[in-house]
Amino acid sequence: MTLFDLTGKVAVITGSSRGIGRAIAGRFAEHGAKVVISSRKAEPCRKAADAINAEHPGAAIAVPANISSKDDLQNLVDETMKAFGRIDICVCNAASNPYYGPLAGISDDQFRKILDNNILSNHWLIQMCAPQMIERKDGAVIIVSSIGGLRGNAIIGAYNISKAADFQLARNLAAEFGPHNVRVNCIAPGLIKTDFARALWEDPETLKRSTAGTPLRRIGEPDEIAGAAVFLASKAGSFVTGQAIVVDGGATIA
Numbered sequence: 001m002t003l004f005d006l007t008g009k010v011a012v013i014t015g016s017s018r019g020i021g022r023a024i025a026g027r028f029a030e031h032g033a034k035v036v037i038s039s040r041k042a043e044p045c046r047k048a049a050d051a052i053n054a055e056h057p058g059a060a061i062a063v064p065a066n067i068s069s070k071d072d073l074q075n076l077v078d079e080t081m082k083a084f085g086r087i088d089i090c091v092c093n094a095a096s097n098p099y100y101g102p103l104a105g106i107s108d109d110q111f112r113k114i115l116d117n118n119i120l121s122n123h124w125l126i127q128m129c130a131p132q133m134i135e136r137k138d139g140a141v142i143i144v145s146s147i148g149g150l151r152g153n154a155i156i157g158a159y160n161i162s163k164a165a166d167f168q169l170a171r172n173l174a175a176e177f178g179p180h181n182v183r184v185n186c187i188a189p190g191l192i193k194t195d196f197a198r199a200l201w202e203d204p205e206t207l208k209r210s211t212a213g214t215p216l217r218r219i220g221e222p223d224e225i226a227g228a229a230v231f232l233a234s235k236a237g238s239f240v241t242g243q244a245i246v247v248d249g250g251a252t253i254a
């Protein structure tokens with residue numbers, strides 16, 4: 001048994017068919033957890049679960065869910081309970097960003113979609129998972145926010161506002177759930193090589209510009225976010241709550 005052991009734990013991870021969520025699911029399974037793979041599309045979820053089960057038999061199931069649907073999220077929780085009987089770790093990882101440009105040009109629908117998917121849906125899923133964690137006096141909630149939530153930006157303002165709100169969501173729920181030994185934290189990734197950020201790294205010149213001010217002078221890999229999630233989910237992180245762990249190659253300090 002190590003500080004990072006997750007044996008016997010069950011984790012629900014939204015947006016885990018690829019990218020950061022997929023990397024977190026893989027590392028959770030490697031550390032002994034059962035994982036529930038989820039995204040909007042069934043087939044990629046099934047493939048991701050199959051790949052994890054090939055390495056860790058019986059560790060993963062796939063339950064598609066669009067985070068914008070409360071019914072889908074309830075089904076995600078219900079199916080997890082049917083399969084594994086408990087939820088110990090809830091990772092709110094999926095998010096949306098349908099608008100690029102100054103805030104003056106964003107439509108109300110686009111703004112609402114960002115706030116709904118990146119804040120309200122996290123609140124929904126956490127409220128669905130928390131009661132059993134509170135009852136057992138043990139649980140870990142992790143919200144994948146962004147360093148965008150620590151900065152102003154002329155192009156992705158609404159997204160950054162939603163990610164800043166996630167920091168406060170974590171702080172607030174940490175205060176509410178703390179007496180029940182349920183911890184709530186954020187991870188704030190910098191630029192990571194996933195589909196979500198493809199526009200910032202696909203072209204070598206753009207990538208150079210995107211990472212020029214980053215001390216490590218490079219983009220991060222999805223797997224480099226997974227370690228922080230394992231830390232926050234496990235005994236290693238047992239006294240950490242309400243925090244945002246920045247994993248950005250130093251981008252925010254330079």
Ligand SMILES: NC(=O)c1ccc[n+]([C@@H]2O[C@H](COP(=O)([O-])OP(=O)(O)OC[C@H]3O[C@@H](n4cnc5c(N)ncnc54)[C@H](OP(=O)(O)O)[C@@H]3O)[C@@H](O)[C@H]2O)c1
Pocket residue numbers: 014015016017018019020021038039040041044065066067068093094095096117144145146147148188189190191192193194195196197
């Ligand atoms: N990549 C970066 O540079 C970066 C930096 C900071 C923060 N982040 C944050 O990291 C998180 C994960 O992003 P990523 O970079 O790993 O993105 P990604 O590689 O594009 O993966 C996104 C995942 O979320 C799923 N998804 C998208 N919309 C969804 C919805 N409405 N409901 C449920 N699932 C949905 C996708 O699958 P489907 O398409 O099948 O639904 C996929 O599994 C996000 O919260 C993002 O804001 C990313």
